[in-house]
Amino acid sequence: MKMARGVAVTILIVAIAVMGVFAYQYLMRSEPTVTLNGAGATFPFPLIDKWASEYHKIKPNVQVNYQGIGSGGGIQQHIEKTVHFAASDAPLTEAQASKAPNTLHIPITIGGVVVIYNLPGISKGLKFTGEILADIYLGKITKWNDPKIVAINPNVNLPDKPITVVHRSDGSGTTYIWTSYLSDVSSEWREHVGRGTSVNWPTGLGGKGNDGVAALVQQTPYSIGYVEFTYAKTNNLTYGYVQNAAGEFIEPSIESFSKAAEYAALTLPRGDESWSKVSIVDSLANNTQAYGAYPITSFSYILVYKELNVLPNMDEATAKALVDFLWWAIHDGQSYAANLYYVPLPQNVVAHNEETIRMITFNGQQLFRR
Missing domain, CATH: 3.40.190.10 (Periplasmic binding protein-like II)
Incomplete structure (x- = not known):
């Protein structure tokens, strides 16, 4: 008798499970694809x-x-x-x-936009100021051993090699963030190039998409570029530290992006209002108290x-x-x-x-x- 009850209970459980599966499949079929x-x-x-x-x-x-x-x-x-x-x-x-x-x-x-580079024998952590990055992209600094780069990287044996500049070739929000930063730190960049999803680049080679820039830098010794952080990490590219308004050279990381978001004094408009002036980059540009914040951070x-x-x-x-x-x-x-x-x-x-x-x-x- 006990065995019969056990078999009956087992059959009931299986039946309920099968009915559940059929019911789920029916509901899925009833929802439009x-x-x-x-x-x-x-x-x-x-x-x-x-x-x-x-x-x-x-x-x-x-x-x-x-x-x-x-x-x-x-x-x-x-x-x-x-x-x-x-x-x-x-x-x-x-x-x-x-x-x-x-x-x-x-x-x-x-997320953050980071400086990536391909310098044989030199690992991540090369230091950059906003002024140096603007001058590189303006074509004014053309060698890796330029005195301005050497001065803030005294323990790095920088090569006497031309810098190959890489930028986006397509209309790009990453470019908008990058050129917003360069506009904030360099009056010459702001006046002659400006900010935008697409700009007239003074120098360099173009790559399509973050993945295209990452690949081009990876394939080109002595090159420099900019990509969203995850592309640098997933492609094992070396990346630099960038000086913020507090005078610190900051490593890009989830923590330093979070710090940037915390320090950004933004009042967000309603979702249906104009967002054209919203910028974490601009908010941090002159914040000398933004310790630990990576300066090229964005929504x-x-x-x-x-x-x-x-x-x-x-x-x-x-x-x-x-x-x-x-x-x-x-x-x-x-x-x-x-x-x-x-x-x-x-x-x-x-x-x-x-x-x-x-x-x-x-x-x-x-x-x-x-």
Whole structure:
């Protein structure tokens, strides 16, 4: 009798498990398959790519397709309404915002742009000031053993070799961050080149994307370039320390990026207001008390329209899936940031993003009500 009861209980448990599997499969079939198309910055590409993979495990019916084509390309596709969302390390300028009215800015992570170089026999930690970096990119400092570089690196045997300058060839938010920094530290750079996702470079070779710059520096002895930190780490490139306004030579790291975010005296606008003046780099430029802060640190943003029915072929299911993904990205998605050398968003920025995401509508109806 006991054996019969045991067999019956076992059969019941198996039956419940099988029914659960069939119920789950039925629910998955009942949910429409949705593809969310995005494009833009290569700066956050490793993180967004990880999100796409992890989110698909949770929501098998949702596929996130993100193409890292550079911030300039992402902004253009956002303006042309050919993607569901774009990513950019540069906030929209006033001119761009006028072409894409009712755009929302959603900061998704914080990272740093680092100086990478290929000097045979010399490891990471070469020191740079902002003035030296500007003069290298202006073509004024042309040799690795220039007296200005030697003076702050007295224990390094710098070679008598020409510096090969590498920069981005595409419209790039990483370039925007880099040229913002050079504009802050060098009046000559500010007056003759300026800041932007694309500039008229005084010298150097162009590489497409962060990965293209990383590869070009890796292949070219005696070269120098700039990339988002994770590309330097994953490609095992040597990188420099940069002097901040407090006079310290700071190693790029999650900790020094976090310090930068803490010291940045930023008042974030509403998600649907102008973000053209928001800049961690600018906020730190003259902060002589920002000890431990890496000076070339920035937000990266996702750009979406406040009213999603402005996008051709957008339907309610896709709109709802997009909003759910964005909510997940600013919450659970932040747990993947540190392992990819990004800084998880501070809680006050997460709360700010929550209010922005609640603004998103489809046909006038709020999509997220939590």
